[in-house]
Amino acid sequence: MQTSSGDARDLRLTYSRDELLDSGRYDAPLIANGVRCHGGFDADGAYRSPRTRHRAPAIESWQARVIGEGGALIEIDPARIPPQYPNVEQAKLLLREGVRDPIVRALTIISIVEGFGAVIRDVRVPDLERLVVEPVDGLALAHLGRGLFEAHARDEAGYRDEGGHKQMWEAARDLALERPKIPSDVLMRLMGRRPGTRSRERRFPQIDADLEAMLTTMATVLVVEVFAYDTFAWGMRLLSDPEVSADPEGAGNMVSYIRSDENPHVEYLRTALSELRLRTIRTEDGGTLPGREVVDGLLHRTLHTLTTERPQSQREELRASLAEAMQVARNPADLLERFDALQTHWKPPERTGFEPAADRNAGA
Ligand SMILES: [Fe+2]
Numbered sequence: 029m030q031t032s033s034g035d036a037r038d039l040r041l042t043y044s045r046d047e048l049l050d051s052g053r054y055d056a057p058l059i060a061n062g063v064r065c066h067g068g069f070d071a072d073g074a075y076r077s078p079r080t081r082h083r084a085p086a087i088e089s090w091q092a093r094v095i096g097e098g099g100a101l102i103e104i105d106p107a108r109i110p111p112q113y114p115n116v117e118q119a120k121l122l123l124r125e126g127v128r129d130p131i132v133r134a135l136t137i138i139s140i141v142e143g144f145g146a147v148i149r150d151v152r153v154p155d156l157e158r159l160v161v162e163p164v165d166g167l168a169l170a171h172l173g174r175g176l177f178e179a180h181a182r183d184e185a186g187y188r189d190e191g192g193h194k195q196m197w198e199a200a201r202d203l204a205l206e207r208p209k210i211p212s213d214v215l216m217r218l219m220g221r222r223p224g225t226r227s228r229e230r231r232f233p234q235i236d237a238d239l240e241a242m243l244t245t246m247a248t249v250l251v252v253e254v255f256a257y258d259t260f261a262w263g264m265r266l267l268s269d270p271e272v273s274a275d276p277e278g279a280g281n282m283v284s285y286i287r288s289d290e291n292p293h294v295e296y297l298r299t300a301l302s303e304l305r306l307r308t309i310r311t312e313d314g315g316t317l318p319g320r321e322v323v324d325g326l327l328h329r330t331l332h333t334l335t336t337e338r339p340q341s342q343r344e345e346l347r348a349s350l351a352e353a354m355q356v357a358r359n360p361a362d363l364l365e366r367f368d369a370l371q372t373h374w375k376p377p378e379r380t381g382f383e384p385a386a387d388r389n390a391g392a
């Protein structure tokens with residue numbers, strides 16, 4: 029989504045919940061795996077994401093306002109995105125050797141995690157009028173609990189009889205790998221994952237607890253969504269490769285539709301957090317704290333944690349069953365060696381770009 033540089037006075041900044049959830053009319057629905065999914069196609073055959081009729085221009089208006097106020101939209105350094113494990117070459121090697129379980133497992137985990145995205149609708153939105161010194165009306169911030177979180181939840185997990193990203197990833201997997209048998213312990217292992225940053229101790233105990241919890245979730249989800257760009261690139265390269273995919277076009281397209289639906293998620297989250305960076309938060313003891321300090325502090329912590337945790341948990345998840353899965357190959361020991369030789373070597377950059385003000389000057 030591009031930031032509009034139009035005249036800020038013409039921009040509409042207030043939307044109803046119904047508007048932010050409105051998809052408009054499609055010429056044809058998206059059917060994935062026999063499941064009716066969200067989104068659909070216009071008369072020219074182009075895919076259009078769900079619930080973007082008003083949400084997309086709304087986000088553009090809010091972004092233009094941030095720029096108009098002299099602010100900047102939060103940017104997460106793409107160099108901080110950890111590579112996928114297994115990478116595309118490793119995944120292709122496994123599939124070529126008939127070792128399908130790890131890839132089926134990885135794709136199934138992606139679909140389940142997408143479904144978990146529905147929890148964003150349970151985030152408690154505190155009274156921002158009270159907690160932010162400056163007025164919040166007409167901001168993305170004021171629309172979080174009035175459609176933005178709900179639209180996001182529906183996109184990820186589906187809504188009523190319409191499938192969402194969970195079902196779309198399942199479809200991509202099943203098209204490419206011809207309805208593979210799903211390892212029965214995928215969900216169980218996933219539940220055993222280490223808890224994310226949300227359960228960590230409070231970073232800003234002087235502000236309202238619900239506000240901190242909401243901002244922590246938003247910072248985490250923003251980083252996860254930005255990291256997901258790499259997952260999509262991985263999915264598209266792998267599943268649209270005719271050498272390993274039974275339906276390169278259908279599976280590749282499905283991932284590209286999901287990717288385009290993710291755009292508004294990244295954009296509204298970074299917009300609302302950027303708005304708060306320009307404002308002032310009231311503390312519980314009657315004082316104030318610059319929004320920038322809180323937002324940057326949370327992003328710094330999240331980026332720091334996820335860039336180490338995510339590659340580690342992806343690796344552990346795969347390695348836990350890799351040796352066993354490789355037993356179907358002709359020469360498992362040799363395959364493991366070739367697999368490891370293809371590994372991407374990666375280290376996150378030193379700085380997150382959201383360092384606390386004190387050491388912002390100290391570093392490069
Ligand atoms: Fe998603």
Ligand SMILES: [Fe+2]
Nearest residue numbers: 184253290293
């Ligand atoms: Fe998303």
